[in-house]
Amino acid sequence: MKLKYIFMFLGVMLLGLTACGKKDTPEPSNKNPFAGTKWERVQKPTVEADISEIISYELQFIDDSRLVILTDAKDVAKDGSIIKQYPTLKEETTYTYEGLVATVITHEIENDKQITHKVSLTMDAAKQKITATSTEMKEGDKPEIFTRKK
Incomplete structure (x- = not known):
């Protein structure tokens, strides 16, 4: 009878140790959701009746910045x-x-004046799409949608 309880106690201990793996601990909330990800967008505007121009964009978030x-x-x-x-x-x-939300600010010189471009990249809750909006967008312009590649 004692042997039965000893094995049952060891089994419960073993089960308890294997159930508390590293995957069970929640990740810190300040972790960057963008770092290490890749996103793509393919645009297919028609140039002429028989020729199409295919433009593909890829965003690669290398690290935290x-x-x-x-x-x-x-x-x-x-x-x-x-x-x-x-x-x-x-x-x-x-x-x-x-x-x-990631924010990209770039500067360029145009006609001897510095032009600032600001783009906001908003990731959806499922972390599968990014919507890009710019301060230069006009009313009626549609935001660009990127889908997750990695």
């Missing part, structure tokens, strides 16, 4: 063959975040 934006463009014939492939544009910038 660095962001890489890759832009690919190509002209495609109606049958799907590539007519012209343009070089990939790579832009590196920084971002800040608060909760599920």
Whole structure:
């Protein structure tokens, strides 16, 4: 009888130890939801009746503050063959975040004046889409939607 209780006690202890794994502990709420993720958006405006231009954008959040934006463009014939492939544009910038909203502020010189661009990237609660809105958007402009790649 004692042996039965000893094995039952050891079984409960073993079950208790395996049930309390690292995955059960909640992650801190201040963890950056953007860091290490990749997002993409593909745009297919028609240039001519037989040629389409396909533009793809990829956002790569490297860490807590660095962001890489890759832009690919190509002209495609109606049958799907590539007519012209343009070089990939790579832009590196920084971002800040608060909760599920990242903010990217860039500056450029245009006509000897500094122009500031501010883009807000809002992640949905499911963390599968990002909506990009800009301070330069006009009324009626639709925000750009990026889907999660990684």
